[in-house]
Amino acid sequence: MENVTIEKLYKEKKDFLELTLLTAEEGLKKKILNNEIHRPGLALSGYTDRFAHERTQVIGETELSFLQSLDQNKRKQLLENVFRFEIPCVIISKNLYPPSELLEIANRNHIPVFHSRLSTAELTNRLSLYLDNIFAPHMTIHGTLVDVYGMGLLYTGKSGIGKSECALDLVERGHRLVADDMVNIIRKTPEIVIGTGNELLGHLMEIRGVGIIDIEKLFGIRAIRIQKRIEVEVRLVLWEDDLEYERLGIEDKYTRILGVEIPVVTIPISPGKNITVISEVIAMNHMLKVYGQEPAKEFSRRLINEISRKKRVSDYLESDLE
């Protein structure tokens, strides 16, 4: 996990969150430790037993008008009570300014205080987006991610097996490349993993024998995509005669990526096999399943019905003594 300092938050999201720093800069060295946001209303009123001080604190109109309703001594006392805790930062929303005592006490404790022009709801919303993204579990996978008919297919397999060539073929047929070789993956929700490419590599690709090519320059903007949910993993393996491959597709096989269950399809490669068309079929077949249709299972049921019908007829004829 990278270190998320207040300075990073301020630099990257100053405009997005419409922030202005109200305290001294030295407070910016502080770190944000998790993605949660806290409204310190109860703590400001004096109850600090379960004060979630390690979270980013957002103070809105309610808290401020409460503070303003107190006499100066009481206000100071309550603020001291809150700011003695280790707080990463305080953001005041709705274009409001805090009482001078708050800034003074915050400065003394090296706690940065910001002012935002956004409403409290909008601020917490945008702040959550940013923090959730930063603190989401992530990893890097050696593979290739392509958007095929809107389905994110993640190709994995040994180096040189033909992941890039397969992606190139798909791009040629109008599908979109997300990332080649290295895919950065983050878990957005407990069910969704999103893959993106490396910023530096962009949509470059290495094709053995040709070298490095730029997909965006060669095929245009329609051939690329910045990020895509990963929906199916396609494992490319070399064909081996004594290995058994899926014949029916009745039972789905799954793998886990960052704890999220992802269907996995293993495709044996042999000369003359067109992985591109198979890829399109994998994408469309997955779409059918998402929409609630499973052709393999439906056929299996039909076959069982047909077999039992034949059994009933033969039983009837057998017991027929006429």
Next chain:
Amino acid sequence: MIEKKIQVVNRLGLHARPAAMVVQKASRFKSEIRLVKDEFEVNAKSIMSVMMLAAEKGSFIIIKAWGEDESVAVEEIAKLFEGKFGEE
């Protein structure tokens, strides 16, 4: 060539899952392997053909094989049927 007549003994008959087991087993052998039921004779290495037989419980199937490993092939495939494909 050798052949062996066996009976389908599992309750649901030769449905999709057992058919896949037969095909996967058959594909491991070099011999040419056929399944014969009534007037149909199909390639035991082809899943669609084997499923097409729709062989019900009590029906008879002849397993035919020719090639270097024909006898093992027939025995192994017959064993799958006898073992009810791990079903009831």
